[in-house]
Amino acid sequence: MNIIKYPNQQDLSQILKRPVFETDFLESTVKNIITRVQKGGDLTLLEFNEKFDKAKLEKLTVSEEEIKEASSQISDDLKTAIKTAAANIRKFHESQKRSEEPLETSVGVNCWRKAVAIEKVGIYIPGGTAPLFSTVLMLGIPADIAGCKEIVLCTPPASDGKIAPAILFTAQLVGVSKIYKVGGAQAIAAMAYGTESIPKVDKIFGPGNQYVTAAKQMVSMDGVAIDMPAGPSELAVIADNSCVPEFVASDLLSQAEHGKDSQVVLISPDETAIDSIIKAIEEQVEDLPRKEIAKESLQNSKFILVKDIEEAMSVSNAYAPEHLIIATEDAPQQAEKVVNAGSVFIGNYSPESAGDYASGTNHTLPTNGAARAYSGVSLDSFTKQITFQQVSEEGIKNLGPAIEAMAEAELLQAHKNAVTLRLKKLGL
Structure with missing residues (x-):
């Protein structure tokens, strides 16, 4: 102390x-893992399972039998506790739903936003010394409320090749059925780029160690969204x-x-x-x-x-x-x-x-000072806000001259023409 x-x-x-770890070593290690997963797919993931988790497996996918069996391997008291937590988490995140009515910004011009679920999301659940089944609740529930079509879960296996029963029970409870036995930076790479077994996702969620965090930041530079830096x-x-x-x-x-x-x-x-x-x-x-x-x-x-x-x-x-x-x-x-x-x-x-x-409340939160700019995971994290606008004939008459003037000042003639042609059609 x-x-x-x-x-x-x-x-x-x-x-x-x-x-922190030595940054150069961390980045080079993670970059190598990502590259190998991109090239080798499932086979590389199986090799990493054996190397890092001492788990010799033939396949990555958790079977339906394993998921069903998990329920009998945890106590009724724990099941009750998980269900109690799930109910509170669902209640809190359900309350975050909102809708926005169209707003007339000027006569004949209506604008609005609509929340649309991210179609494919990946959730990373740390295992290792403390399998965090609670994180399944924190990520799976808002993904379900948002309406994400595909929820992919990756978590490292134990040395016997099994996943903690509480993780599997909780995943089933919140509606996650695609579960894979892979952890670390390699799991992030698999969800970011896809392999023979693991689907490519649009956004990756979940906390982890500095290797996981570094992997998330690296794949985010390649077009895959992430929740936040969470180390x-x-x-x-x-x-x-x-x-x-x-x-x-x-x-x-x-x-x-x-x-x-x-x-x-x-x-x-x-x-x-x-x-x-x-x-x-x-x-x-x-x-x-x-x-x-x-x-x-x-x-x-x-x-x-x-x-x-x-x-x-x-x-x-x-x-x-x-x-x-x-x-x-x-x-x-x-x-x-x-x-x-x-x-x-x-x-x-x-x-x-x-x-x-x-x-x-959600426990997937920004670390390492990222709370200066990032929020924790919420229902909004699993949606994107799409803006809409509808301009009527009256609206383009009113707003058109302002658009023309601004486009001309920026030397973007085609932008101006897009308005001018419409105004001419209306006899102006």
């Missing part, structure tokens, strides 16, 4: 720097002396256990609170099954002592965290001052875990 007291403003960018998980907490140290410690650890490259940041004007939180972390971490991962992640953590809550909020906005917990006496009022964050959790009884699983 790195404790920083009263940092200077000019030092903040360095203090808040995220842990290793991160959390910032703003806390004062009204916080419950044990709660804050548990929240920080909940992010630290995601992976070794996750990062947590605590910002507080109260040194006693910081000390109490650190003590609670040291006690709680020893009981975690993933304590070694959490401990390594904590090496990248920052515990920042500031002079007041206003400075704490300023530091948080500069960091632009994926998740932000505000555990202060006036948390709702402070929440109004948030400018940069993926998702905000207000008060002592709003754990980040609520958003990760079951409150209803």
